[in-house]
Amino acid sequence: MRASIKRILIGRPLKSTELGEQKLNILKALAILSSDALSSVAYGTEQILIVLASISVIAAWYSVPIAIGVLFLLAALIISYRQIIFSYPQGGGAYLVSKENLGEKAGLIAGGSLLVDYILTVAVSVSAGTDAITSAFPVLHAHTVSIACFLVVVITILNLRGLTESATILAYPVYLFVFALFILIVTGLYKIATGHVSQGLHAPLGTPVQGITLFILLRAFASGCSALTGVEAISNAIPNFKEPAPKNAAKTLILMGSLLALMFSGITFLAYYYGIAPKHDETVVSQIARETFGRNMVYFFIQGTTALILVLAANTGFSAFPLLAYNLAKDKYMPRMFTIRGDRLGYSNGIVSLGIASIFLIIIFQGQTEQLIPLYAVGVFIPFTLSQTGMIIKWVREKPAGWTARLSANLIGAVITLTVLIIFFLTKFTHVWFAVVFLPIIVTIFLKIHRHYRDVGEQLRIHSEQPAIEPEGNVIIVPVAGITKVVEHSLNYAKTLADQVYAVYISFDREDEKRFEEKWRQAYPDVRLVTLQSRYRSILQPLAKFIDTVQHKAKERNYEVTVLIPQFIPKKSWHNILHNQSGLLIRSYLIYRKNVIVTTLPYRFKK
Template sequence: MISALKRFLIGRPLKSNELGEQKLNKTKALAILSSDALSSVAYGPEQILIVLVTIGAAAFWYSIPIAVGVLILLTALILSYRQIIFAYPHGGGAYVVSKNNLGVNPGLIAGGSLLVDYILTVAVSVSAGTDAITSAFPTLHKFNVEIAIVFVILITILNLRGVTESASILAYPVYLFVFALFILIGVGIYNILTGGVSPELHPKIGTPVTGISLFILLRAFASGSSALTGVEAISNAIPNFKDPAPNNASKTLMMMGALLAILFSGIIYLAYYYGITPRAEVTVVSQIAEETFGRNFMYFFIQGTTALILILAANTGYSAFPLLAVNLAKDKFIPRMFLIRGDRLGYSNGIIILAVTSIILIIAFQAETEHLIPLYAIGVFIPFTLSQTGMIVKWIREKPQGWLPKLIINTIGAMISFIVTMMFFLTKFSQVWSVLVFLPIILFVFYRIRKHYEAVGDQLRLTTCEPLMAIEGNVLIVPVAGMTNVVANSINYAKSLSQDQIIAVYVSFERDDEKNFEEKWKKWQPDVRLVTLHSHYRSIINPLTKFVDTIEHKASDANYRVTVIIPQFIPKKGWHNILHNQSSLLIRASLLFRRNVIITTVPYHLKK
């Protein structure tokens, strides 16, 4: 039944040679890898105005030069990540660049920051999209957490079905959002050019503003730069592209940059010209749409596609998190299970872990993750800064042909990214201080995992200096609970291995049971030695493990190994297991970590 449900939800398993069919073309890749960056248009411009409104509406004209600064940073990042795509065509993005050029620790800081950032991407995006839906239907507000979890599960199932299938479905809402905003910006600019919008609604550019300062402007710039989260996702996901992967990834990145620049600057310009003031209950995009179209179909179309893109922004995390995890797992800094492809050739373990951790965050913060947005933004600007710096080191060290313009691009990107990072720390320290705690913890965990894998590797090599113990023979211990076909099956198996060193062990709770069982055993299996153990506390495990330890100690002196053969019957139907006490599983679990004890389960399959 479970297998049938899995097939229904995820689809049939794919052969390894079908991997090429799971690669993305540019159209689908643009949709699923740009959803995070494009969705930030819905809140990035608003973040600038929220800072400027503290000075007054007269300061809103500063949103235009601040937006120009954001676009300069976007250009530097796009050009830089384009260089990263060709320099590191196997993916890994900021982690690989930082590790190769700045060292392991900076690489792990970048990688760890991005892993956490992708988890936050899913939690924040889904929660924001849920808020947009429940704002339209207030009666659903009390179910925010449940709705957000359902969305996470649906997106997870889509991604488990494979990259191309999820892209085929999720591409439509992304392109609908882009289409809706192009209409909004186009009609808005047409209204402005035809005099449909009064120029009195906004302050003129250059109007003197009392109380404005460089600190306020930098703070607004840093807040607006949150619109650039997700720009790095394409460089992490190069292996998902059809060949030639670097060329296709580069073209997709440039297209994403162009779309983001047009949409971001268009919303900023309309918000300025319309004199939009940010309000807690209504988003800036909603106000612009209402001013442009009124409360008609187009207004609700724009709001609906905005809600969808906010939810589907989570898909960028699902695309980039597993591939980043693969690079970290290859270097043995996280568990190797992240290297395994699932039935549909996706890295399903990474997808599932991302979903589970995101759901935990949603529950912990009751789907109200607004105060996580600064943490979410700084989690990506730290890797931005490190990757740009890493590329600076690469160009200075290698000096390839035409390296000077590339160096200038990366230097500008690194400086601006560093300024944004510092501004987040200075202006929102109460919300981002946890970065200073979790990054050292993540590094500690990475190194502990790496140390474990290195220790395991040293011990598993044939060249290890630790000599293997010579084995002269086996002592076979068979725990028995009665005289049944299950026990007879296990005794016969034990006899096939050894005729002399077999010990059957029976644990009794009553003295009378011991004598009765011994008498019956002598008649049933006279050639197999029986040891009866009395349990004062009605426990099978404690007396049995003490007996095994005693035999193991004596056997090791003679270079003998102890093998515990556990009889176990297997019911015909899986649900029948809950009707039995599973003593065999408990015995196995209690003996599993005994150093020189081998455990063998002999199954006896029931037929009805």
């Protein structure tokens, strides 16, 4: 039953030889890896206006020069990440760049930041998509969290079905969104050019605004930089591209940057010219579409595609998170389970972990996008800064042909991203302090995991100067609770493995002990029975003491001690709750004791 449901939801398992068919061409990669960056158009301008509106509606004209600054930073990032793609074609992006050029801890900070960022990508994207849905249908406002969690589950299942299949499905809404936004921008510009929009709706550029300060402008610029989140995803997912992977990834990056620049500048200009002010219950894109088309079919088409892209932008996180987790796990900083491919050849453990973590965040923040975006932006600007700095060191160290031009691009990018990061911490510390506390914890966890794997490797490594000591015999202890077929089956098996077999019976009173010893002598006269009295009705303590005694004697003779636990297996799983499961209790207790081999011999019931 469980397997059938899994097949319906996820699909048939794929052979390992079909991995090549799961690679992405440019069009599919643009849809699946750029959806986060492209979708940020829906809230990037709004974040600028929210800050400016705290001073005055007139201050909205500052959104135009701020947007130009954001576009300049976008250009610097695109140039930089294009260089990273060709320098590190194995993927990993900021994590590998920082680790190789700035050291282990810098790499782990970048990797940890990106992992958190991808979790926030899913939470922010789905929350923003839910906002777009509730803007069109206000009656759904009360169900924001439930809708967002349901959408995360749907996207998680979609990604578990495989990269190519999810990309094929996601391509349509992404390109529909781009088409819808261009219809909105072109129509809005046409109405402005033909005089259908009053010039009195906005303040002219350069209008003095009382109370405006450099601090406010920097805060608005930092908020607008949230439109740049997701730019790094392509550099992390190069192995997902068809060959030649680096060239295809670089082309996809340029396409994404171009589309993002056009849409962001268009939406910002329309918001300024229309005199749009941010509202609690309606997004800026919704207001622009309503002013341009009214609440007709075109409006609902734009809102529908915006909601879809915002929700499906989460797929960038689902594409990049598993690959980054794989790189960290390969380097032994995360559990090995993140290196395992699932039935559909995706890193399913990473996909499921991301889905659970993002649902957790949505519930904590109650789906409030404005509460999540500052954390989201900080999570991506830390690796932005580290990767730019790492590339600077790489060019200075290697000095390849044309390295000064590359160095200049990375230097400009590093200065700007560091400036934005500082602005975030200065202007929104109450929202982003969590990153200051949480990142050191993540790095510490990475280092502890790495230390554990290193210790395990040292203990598993075979040393020729320390040859293994072969045991000369085996002592088997069989805990018994009665004289049954299960016990008989276990004793017969134990006698094939060792000449020295002890059956151990734990008694709670003397009379019971005498009766059992008499029955045992009649049933199994050739197997030594040891009865242990338990005053406090504990099975584990008397058994452990007896094992210690046997161990001490076995060590002198170079014998191994094995505890063979008889375990009957009911035909139906629910029957297990009808039995006391003492075998499992003994196994759980003994498995962590030194120098004891614990094995279970199953006896399966037929009815």
